[in-house]
Amino acid sequence: MSLEQAQQFIERMKTDEAFRTKIMAEADVEARLNLAKVEGYDCTVEEIKSVSSELSDADLNTVAAGGWVYSCYSCPGLGGTCSSYC
Amino acid sequence: MLWSRYNTLFRSKKTGRFCYNSLSNSLIELDEKHYALLEGCRQGQDISCAQDNRFFVRLREKHILLEAGEEEGLLLARQCQRQANCFNSSTLGLTICPTLACNFRCPYCFESSQQSGKCMSTETQNRLIDWIKEFTAIKHLSVVWYGGEPLLAFDTICSLTDRFLALGLSYEKVGLITNGYLLDREKIRQLNELKIDSVQITLDGPAEVHDTRRMLAGGDPTFARIMENVAALMDSDYAGLCQIRINVDKNNFESFLGLRTELLERFKGKKLYVYPGHLNILGDQAYDSCCCLNTQEWVDFHLELARRHGMLASAGLHPSYRLDSTCVATTHQGFVLGPEGELYKCWDDVGRPALVVGTIHRQESITNPVLWARYITGVDPFNDPECRNCTVLPICGGGCAHQRLLAKYHGRKEIQYCLPYKTRLIDFLEGYIDSVRTRDICTALLQPGSTPAEPLSWRVISPDPALHAADRAGEVTSQITEDHVAS
Numbered sequence: 001m002s003l004e005q006a007q008q009f010i011e012r013m014k015t016d017e018a019f020r021t022k023i024m025a026e027a028d029v030e031a032r033l034n035l036a037k038v039e040g041y042d043c044t045v046e047e048i049k050s051v052s053s054e055l056s057d058a059d060l061n062t063v064a065a066g067g068w069v070y071s072c073y074s075c076p077g078l079g080g081t082c083s084s085y086c
Numbered sequence: 087m088l089w090s091r092y093n094t095l096f097r098s099k100k101t102g103r104f105c106y107n108s109l110s111n112s113l114i115e116l117d118e119k120h121y122a123l124l125e126g127c128r129q130g131q132d133i134s135c136a137q138d139n140r141f142f143v144r145l146r147e148k149h150i151l152l153e154a155g156e157e158e159g160l161l162l163a164r165q166c167q168r169q170a171n172c173f174n175s176s177t178l179g180l181t182i183c184p185t186l187a188c189n190f191r192c193p194y195c196f197e198s199s200q201q202s203g204k205c206m207s208t209e210t211q212n213r214l215i216d217w218i219k220e221f222t223a224i225k226h227l228s229v230v231w232y233g234g235e236p237l238l239a240f241d242t243i244c245s246l247t248d249r250f251l252a253l254g255l256s257y258e259k260v261g262l263i264t265n266g267y268l269l270d271r272e273k274i275r276q277l278n279e280l281k282i283d284s285v286q287i288t289l290d291g292p293a294e295v296h297d298t299r300r301m302l303a304g305g306d307p308t309f310a311r312i313m314e315n316v317a318a319l320m321d322s323d324y325a326g327l328c329q330i331r332i333n334v335d336k337n338n339f340e341s342f343l344g345l346r347t348e349l350l351e352r353f354k355g356k357k358l359y360v361y362p363g364h365l366n367i368l369g370d371q372a373y374d375s376c377c378c379l380n381t382q383e384w385v386d387f388h389l390e391l392a393r394r395h396g397m398l399a400s401a402g403l404h405p406s407y408r409l410d411s412t413c414v415a416t417t418h419q420g421f422v423l424g425p426e427g428e429l430y431k432c433w434d435d436v437g438r439p440a441l442v443v444g445t446i447h448r449q450e451s452i453t454n455p456v457l458w459a460r461y462i463t464g465v466d467p468f469n470d471p472e473c474r475n476c477t478v479l480p481i482c483g484g485g486c487a488h489q490r491l492l493a494k495y496h497g498r499k500e501i502q503y504c505l506p507y508k509t510r511l512i513d514f515l516e517g518y519i520d521s522v523r524t525r526d527i528c529t530a531l532l533q534p535g536s537t538p539a540e541p542l543s544w545r546v547i548s549p550d551p552a553l554h555a556a557d558r559a560g561e562v563t564s565q566i567t568e569d570h571v572a573s
Contacts, residue, residue: 013527014520020527028534045532052528 009041087151108480112148167410175223179420184239217446230261237268266312283326291338331363403517404549408483431461465490478507
């Protein structure tokens with residue numbers, strides 16, 4: 001089990017429609033992850049949550065987060081572009 | 087109906103078809119039929135006959151299609167809002183350098199006064215308090231402690247904070263920018279009392295890299311001691327956020343991810359944020375600017391972090407709206423205060439006499455009104471026809487005021503002050519869309535009995551969770567309408 005395998009699994013779910021349909025045909029979560037394991041992706045529920053947790057904390061909550069304290073407005077959503085150490 | 091100059095209609099091999107409008111900062115995913123419809127609009131076809139159509143209504147809401155003159159009106163309103171923000175008199179925003187002395191000798195530092203031993207005198211501190219009182223309309227005082235190395239003048243920070251708190255103003259958003267070397271347990275213990283809610287510490291990579299670049303004045307290494315102090319901070323009852331900025335250039339960017347991972351694992355569960363900082367040499371520092379990542383390389387670095395490692399900057403890949411944003415340089419009550427009471431408009435100007443705009447020691451504190459006005463009004467992107475017509479103006483906001491000032495008034499035409507959205511907008515949006523897909527897939531996967539959502543003919547994708555949810559709900563409802571469901 002590893003986060004890396006979870007990331008690879010989700011990447012394939014995004015890009016391979018037949019694979020996605022096959023996995024989602026299973027009704028419950030445990031069966032889906034068992035099938036994923038058979039397909040070579042050994043990962044846990046927690047690891048799947050981890051794959052999207054950084055996204056939840058950052059990109060998908062941009063409005064709520066509002067950037068960081070010192071970033072001047074010029075920072076292009078990346079941070080730290082200002083030579084003044086913002 | 088007119089096609090907005092702020093639209094970007096694009097087809098992505100990986101993620102589909104989209105229309106993005108920077109004025110509303112909105113992204114709409116389209117099926118082929120709706121993409122073709124908008125392509126027609128872009129080329130001047132009129133679809134105003136479909137005004138009761140839900141899709142059309144949404145295009146109007148998002149300013150993708152406008153009436154003649156409507157866009158100028160919207161811009162005027164935004165310009166007015168920006169000016170109101172620039173001339174807001176309720177807040178005094180101060181970045182205070184209690185000293186310009188520094189115990190480090192980083193080769194890329196833009197300041198040139200590290201060897202100055204000057205700290206803010208009692209006379210200047212007294213005058214600062216009186217000067218603040220002269221801003222009779224202020225309700226909020228916001229302070230960032232900066233330098234030099236501000237912890238070399240920690241007593242000044244303590245004494246001035248006591249006096250700021252006694253002013254009866256709302257005292258908030260207090261930050262400390264430090265190299266971290268002098269942040270010992272005794273100082274950490276006082277951070278909460280000093281109302282400092284964010285501490286920023288800079289590293290340049292792991293010890294073997296950091297110690298060749300961020301060394302003491304005598305050349306001794308600093309990494310181990312800084313890490314001891316970070317550990318003490320993380321182990322303390324400090325209530326604020328610790329931000330570790332890791333400076334990145336061509337020489338060390340490969341070590342960024344490893345150090346970030348190590349820090350986050352070591353201090354798991356703590357209020358710690360680790361992010362890359364872009365070394366950008368604009369002055370005459372004795373550092374080879376060829377080592378710096380250029381804008382395109384900097385963008386590639388971030389997109390790669392997102393694509394391969396799922397790491398996103400705090401503001402994410404979705405553009406932020408910047409049309410009415412301001413910074414300390416562009417607000418009339420924003421100043422950087424040097425230890426002798428001299429006033430600057432930008433952090434980058436510290437220690438440069440030619441860029442002093444005034445002094446707190448004079449009754450009329452602005453002594454260089456032209457420079458002051460250039461920062462506040464002269465670099466206003468609304469006054470620049472090229473900016474007004476630029477597709478990404480609303481999410482660029484004209485770029486960095488300091489860089490813009492150098493380019494416009496100091497002959498530094500080589501400075502690229504535009505934000506990278508100008509050339510890389512679609513790359514950012516594709517990265518964002520990919521992150522949305524990841525989240526959607528993960529959510530569906532962990533929901534028993536769920537199946538992947540049916541493809542819609544169009545949908546609005548928003549970084550705001552509330553808006554995103556509302557829009558998705560709206561689209562589900564609208565599936566009953568013929569023109570909205572993928573055929």
